[in-house]
Each structure stands twice: as structure tokens, then as C-alpha cells.
Amino acid sequence: MNRRSKAAGAAAIMAVAAMVLSGCGGGSSSDSSSGEAKTGGTIKLVGTDDIDHLDPTGSSLVSTYTFQRAISRQLISYKASNDAKEQVEAQPDLAESMPEVSSDGLTYTFKLRKDAMWSTDPARAITSEDVANGFKKVCNPLLPSAAASYFNVIDGMEQYCAAYDTKNPTAANVKQHILNDNVSGITTPDDQTIVFKLKEKASDFIYMVSLDNVSPVAKESLDYEPDSPDYRSHYISSGPYTVDExxxxxxxYLKRNPNWKKASDPLRAANADRIEFTFGVSADNAIQQVSNGDADGLWAMNVPAAQWGTLQATNGDNMSTFSQGGSNFLWFNTLSNNNGGALKKTDVRKALQYAVDKAAFVQKLGGSELAEPAIGIFGRGVVGFDEKNDPYKTDGNKGDPAKTKELLAKAGVSNLKLKLAYRSDNATEPSIAQIIQQDMKKAGVDVELVPVPASDFYASFMTTPDNTKNGKWDIALCGWNPDWVGGAARSVFQPQFTYTGTAQVYNYDNYNNDKASSLAKQALASSSTSDAEKLWGEVNDAVMNDPPVLPLYSVKATLIHSSAIKNASIFALAAGYDWTNVSVER
Structure with a gap:
């Protein structure tokens, strides 16, 4: 097959990326480098929650990238930067350069760095087979990735995944399938070359391979059940750090990977000797520790809006904001028969779009510096977002309960009683839930609050189909950030708003919109930036004309670090500081 040069292939890819995330990201820290970065020292991070998964295959939270950045590598990743444009520019990581792309846009060839090393003893290089293993593992039945369906764009991937033993899955038969069976669209001509053949054009493929879910997999780690205690105690790292305890x-606790070579890694400086995460620390205590310098940063939490202004007065030079491109929705349960199945009616869901005061949410979340009303399925900076396109706009974004009442009456619905699920121990959601309850009351809708512990909300409550079908919730406060940065529209649309007969983890009621899916396919095949942008806008319009969600608000990540941290900059995938690139000066 005729191939373009690497430069031409990369140029075509980046042309589509050029339109995205203008104005997304940003934020800064005044701690800029005043010379060569110092090495050594320990970075101390504190937070409430334990990690979700140490095994990158199962990672599903934005915060997970905070430590995965240190202990795993991907074909493509991103620089740590405080420049909004640079934050989202795809960069070679394990790949030595951007991929060579065939003239038909269906074949991607990556060459690997020869001196990227596992933390094994004896040391050995990361090979193309290890990279291929990461893609094969993404759909394993013991720990399938929520992102697995993205990779069905690779030829033969669906067939490979279907061949896993799902009736009696064990570590042994997962290992057997990964090491002995192949995906037809993934080939490894030599130890430093991996080739992907796609079923259809995917202008965002380079961004997909930045996900930690497809990090390389050492064959030795396949002896253990994914993310089991044995796996965690025998973790094998591809990054500059590995697990100490x-x-x-x-x-x-992370320590240095003794085999990591700085020359092999253009994206991580690895200045500190150790990175230590401490769990079980309350939000107030964690923020106080960082403010006082007893800790260096927050783990899996942001600075609450209520404390932002106060901390700015004392720690402003060590604080940043970052626009993540995400949105928070009120998700409608269209599978339940509660209220006679009222929420199954498009006109009812349209009526409720006018019920809430989005301006009150923004005020509660710290004002326009930290939040803004959401108006569609895409957040600011994601292709398809258009701040002028709000199909349910109200005066000052304050809502119109009278209009909701009127439209509900036209839809033949009265005495609507809705159960609102939310994270009870989240810093802001209890207050947001109360505002929604009060707003809905004005529109003649009674709302019963259903508090759910944050540790259970996504892990079990929202992702258990019986809870949806049996009507344990009618509306739910849910958030979504793009799974990658750059050409990220697919990573918002596909996992939440498509259903082809196989349930997706975060499409809570199996919503599907054929018109939107057809438009999305056209957008992904387009090599024209303007055409793709227009098509993704039409995807948004199609979904919001049959709305499965009520867009509420978008918030910025609010970050703080101690004065001991120098050269702090943002790693966009983590929506936080890149601790592999800071230095510690105590």
C-alpha cells in the first residue's frame, strides 16, 4: 500500500486537531524555572479516596492519570505545559515520532524507542509485542476497560474480544488468549514496529492511543489476575517510577524505576526521587496541609469554590485553574416505568430543560471565574461546542419554570415525582441537588433526594442496570470529561450516547440516536476541519432534540501546590499538575 511520509501523515492528523480546544486549558503557576531543575526529594500528595485501579487497563477516572503518568507510558501522550495550545498537542511518547499514515488514512505505523525499559530484573526493553498486548488486554473479561469500544475501529478487534472465555474467565486463559492469539489489524513486523489497520477512517486515532487503558503490558504481569492484590504487589512499570508500597x-508510594532512561522519555523529567500518595485525608485537612506546606498537592480532589478566594489571598502564586472540556448533566432514566413512564417521552424531557436556574449553579460553584452554564453534550473547547447554540436558552440562564409547567401540560403529564440521585459526600453536589429540588418545585415537579456515597455512585449505583430498570432513580447528577484531549468529541459522544445492542458502562439507559451516530461517523471520516466541526455541531443538535440529559454546568479544575514545588505545569489528561516534571525545593 502506498504510504505518505511521516510528515505528511502527521500534518493531516494535526489539521483536524487544530480546530479543537482553542481556549481550553490554560491556567498557570508563577513558579517558573529559574535555572536547571533540581533533582531528588519526595513529593507528598494527600486526598480522601483510594485509587480506582492500579492496573491501567481498568482506569476510568481522570485523577488516575495523576499516578499513571509516573508508572506507565503510551505510544502518544502530551507535554506538561501552562500553554493552552501546547497542552493538547499530541506528542510521541513510547513512539519515537508521530506515526506514518497511509494515503487512505487506514494504516498507522509506529516506530518505538529502543531504550524504553520495563522495571523488570533483569532489565528488558519494551517491545512492539508488549504494546500489542496492551490493546489485546483492553477487553479482557476480568477487567474490561470502559474505553474498550473505541478500539473496535481496529480491524479484527471485535472478533478478538468476542473470543475471550467469558463463561469461566481466569488469569490463565486471559494470558493464553493475549499471548497466543492475534488481532488481525495489529501486526508487529519487528520489536520496534507496530502497525494498526483500521476498518474505517478515524481522525482521532492518535488521541485514542494516548489512553492509559492501552499502555504496554509486560508478559510477566499476565501471571496475575488483572488489578488483583498479587498484580499490585508485583507491579511492572513502563514509566520513570514504579510501586514501592x-x-x-x-x-x-512510588519509587524510581531503576531501569528508566531519561534519554528515552522526552515527556517526563522525573526530578523527584519519590511520589507518595496518602489516602483517607478529609478535604479540609488536605487543603490545609498543602497550604501550610506539610503536603505538596491534592490527590483526586480540587480546591472547593468556597475556599478559592480565601486561599488566593495567601497562596495565589501556587494556584491554577484548568478548563477540562467536561460538563455536568442531569441524566434522565428512560427505562423506568416510574410516573407511568413519563421520562420516556421526548416532550417531557424537553420541558424539563427549562426548569433549572443554571445561573444559581454558577454562583454556587464560585462564579464565572470557575464555572459556566452547560448548553449541550460538549463542553467548551471540544469540537461541536458552540456558545451561541443553546436550544433551551432562558433569560440570564435563570430557568423558566412557567414554561416547564406549560410544556408538561401539553405533554399530558402532571404530578411528576422524580428521584434525584447524587453523590452525598461530594463537596458541591448536595447543594446543587437542593437547588434542583427547589427549582423543580417551582415548575410543579416534586423531587425526592437520593444520596449515594461517592465511592458507590459510579462504581455500583449508576452502573447497575437493575437500579435503572427498577426505578431507584429518575434523574441523576452525572459528570463527564473527555477521555482524551485533542480531537475529543468521539470520547464524549460514543460512550454516553450510543447503543448498538451491547450495554456501555456510562450510557445508563442505553440511549441511542441513529441520526447523531450517522453524523458522527461522517465527522470522524472527514479530513476537513471546518466540515468536521460543523458535523459535530449537528451531532449535538440531534442529541439535544431528543435529550437524554439536561446540561447543567461546566467547572474548571481548581489546583494548588505547596511553595516547595517548582516548575509546576499542567498535564491535560489528568486535569492537574504533572508531578513527573516538577522539582522539590525544601
Whole structure:
């Protein structure tokens, strides 16, 4: 097959990326480098929650990238930067350069760096087979990735995944399938070359391979059940750090990967000797520790809006904001028969779009510096977002309960009673839920609050189909950030708003919109930036004309670090500071 040069292939890819995330990201820290970065020292991070998964295959939270950045590598990743444009520019990581792309846009060839090393003893290089293993593992039945369906764009991937033993899955038969069976669209001509053949054009493929879910997999790690205690105690790292000690609900300590070579890694400086995560620390205590310098940063939490202004007065030079491109929705349960199945009616869901005061949410979340009303399925900076396109706009974004009442009456619905699920121990959601309850009351809708512990909300409550079908919730406060940065529209649309007969983890009621899916396919095949942008806008319009969600608000990540941290900059995938690139000066 005729191939373009690497430069031409990369140029075509980046042309589509050029339109995205203008104005997304940003934020800064005044701690800029005043010379050569110092090495050594320990970075101390504190937070409430334990990690979700140490095994990158199962990672599903934005915060997970905070430590995965240190202990795993991907074909493509991003620089740590305080420049909004640079934050989202795809960069070679394990790949030595951007991929060579065939003239038909269906074949991607990556060459690997020869001196990227596992943390094994004896040391060995990361090979193309290890990279291929990461893609094969993404759909394993013991720990399938929520992102697995993205990779069905690779020829033969669906067939490979279907061949896993799902009736009696064990570590042994997962290992057997990964090591002995192949995906037809993934080939490894030599140890430093991996080739992907796609079923259809995917202008965002380079961004997909930046996900930690497809990090390379060392064959030795396949002896253990994915993310099991044995896996965690025998973790094999591809990054500059590896696991020194992990204790559930207590801590994760990282030490240097002794085999890592700085020359092999253009994206991580690895200045500190150790990175230590401590769990079980309350939000107030964690923020106080960072403010006082007893800790260096927050783990899996942001600075609450209520404390932002006060901390700015004392720690402003060590604080940043970052626009993540995400949105928070009120998700409608269209599978339940509660209220006679009222929420199954498009006109009812349209009526409720006018019920809430989005301006009150913004005020509660710290004002326009930290939040803004959401108006569609895409957040600011994601292709398809258009701040002028709000199909349910109200005066000052304050809502119109009278209009909701009127439209509900036209839809033949009265005495609507809705159960609102939310994270009870989240810093802001209890207050947001109360505002929604009060707003809905004005529109003649009674709302019963259903508090759910944050640790259970996504892990079990929202993702258990019986809870949806049996009507344990009618509306739910849910958030979504793009799974990658750059050409990220697919990573918002596909996992939440498509259903082809196989349930997706975060499409809570199997919503599907054929018109939107057809438009999305056209957008992904387009090599024209303007055409793709227009098509993604039409995807948004199609979904919001049959709305499965009520867009509420978008918030910025609010970050703080101690004065001991120098050269702090943003790693966009983590929506936080890149601790592999800071230095510690105590």
C-alpha cells in the first residue's frame, strides 16, 4: 500500500486537531524555572479516596492519570505545559515520532524507542509485542476497560474480544488468549514496529492511543489476575517510577524505576526521587496541609469554590485553574416505568430543560471565574461546542419554570415525582441537588433526594442496570470529561450516547440516536476541519432534540501546590499538575 511520509501523515492528523480546544486549558503557576531543575526529594500528595485501579487497563477516572503518568507510558501522550495550545498537542511518547499514515488514512505505523525499559530484573526493553498486548488486554473479561469500544475501529478487534472465555474467565486463559492469539489489524513486523489497520477512517486515532487503558503490558504481569492484590504487589512499570508500597485505603508510594532512561522519555523529567500518595485525608485537612506546606498537592480532589478566594489571598502564586472540556448533566432514566413512564417521552424531557436556574449553579460553584452554564453534550473547547447554540436558552440562564409547567401540560403529564440521585459526600453536589429540588418545585415537579456515597455512585449505583430498570432513580447528577484531549468529541459522544445492542458502562439507559451516530461517523471520516466541526455541531443538535440529559454546568479544575514545588505545569489528561516534571525545593 502506498504510504505518505511521516510528515505528511502527521500534518493531516494535526489539521483536524487544530480546530479543537482553542481556549481550553490554560491556567498557570508563577513558579517558573529559574535555572536547571533540581533533582531528588519526595513529593507528598494527600486526598480522601483510594485509587480506582492500579492496573491501567481498568482506569476510568481522570485523577488516575495523576499516578499513571509516573508508572506507565503510551505510544502518544502530551507535554506538561501552562500553554493552552501546547497542552493538547499530541506528542510521541513510547513512539519515537508521530506515526506514518497511509494515503487512505487506514494504516498507522509506529516506530518505538529502543531504550524504553520495563522495571523488570533483569532489565528488558519494551517491545512492539508488549504494546500489542496492551490493546489485546483492553477487553479482557476480568477487567474490561470502559474505553474498550473505541478500539473496535481496529480491524479484527471485535472478533478478538468476542473470543475471550467469558463463561469461566481466569488469569490463565486471559494470558493464553493475549499471548497466543492475534488481532488481525495489529501486526508487529519487528520489536520496534507496530502497525494498526483500521476498518474505517478515524481522525482521532492518535488521541485514542494516548489512553492509559492501552499502555504496554509486560508478559510477566499476565501471571496475575488483572488489578488483583498479587498484580499490585508485583507491579511492572513502563514509566520513570514504579510501586514501592501500596496499602488499600492508606497509601501508594512510588519509587524510581531503576531501569528508566531519561534519554528515552522526552515527556517526563522525573526530578523527584519519590511520589507518595496518602489516602483517607478529609478535604479540609488536605487543603490545609498543602497550604501550610506539610503536603505538596491534592490527590483526586480540587480546591472547593468556597475556599478559592480565601486561599488566593495567601497562596495565589501556587494556584491554577484548568478548563477540562467536561460538563455536568442531569441524566434522565428512560427505562423506568416510574410516573407511568413519563421520562420516556421526548416532550417531557424537553420541558424539563427549562426548569433549572443554571445561573444559581454558577454562583454556587464560585462564579464565572470557575464555572459556566452547560448548553449541550460538549463542553467548551471540544469540537461541536458552540456558545451561541443553546436550544433551551432562558433569560440570564435563570430557568423558566412557567414554561416547564406549560410544556408538561401539553405533554399530558402532571404530578411528576422524580428521584434525584447524587453523590452525598461530594463537596458541591448536595447543594446543587437542593437547588434542583427547589427549582423543580417551582415548575410543579416534586423531587425526592437520593444520596449515594461517592465511592458507590459510579462504581455500583449508576452502573447497575437493575437500579435503572427498577426505578431507584429518575434523574441523576452525572459528570463527564473527555477521555482524551485533542480531537475529543468521539470520547464524549460514543460512550454516553450510543447503543448498538451491547450495554456501555456510562450510557445508563442505553440511549441511542441513529441520526447523531450517522453524523458522527461522517465527522470522524472527514479530513476537513471546518466540515468536521460543523458535523459535530449537528451531532449535538440531534442529541439535544431528543435529550437524554439536561446540561447543567461546566467547572474548571481548581489546583494548588505547596511553595516547595517548582516548575509546576499542567498535564491535560489528568486535569492537574504533572508531578513527573516538577522539582522539590525544601
Amino acid at each position: 501500596y496499602k488499600a485505603d492508606s497509601h501508594l
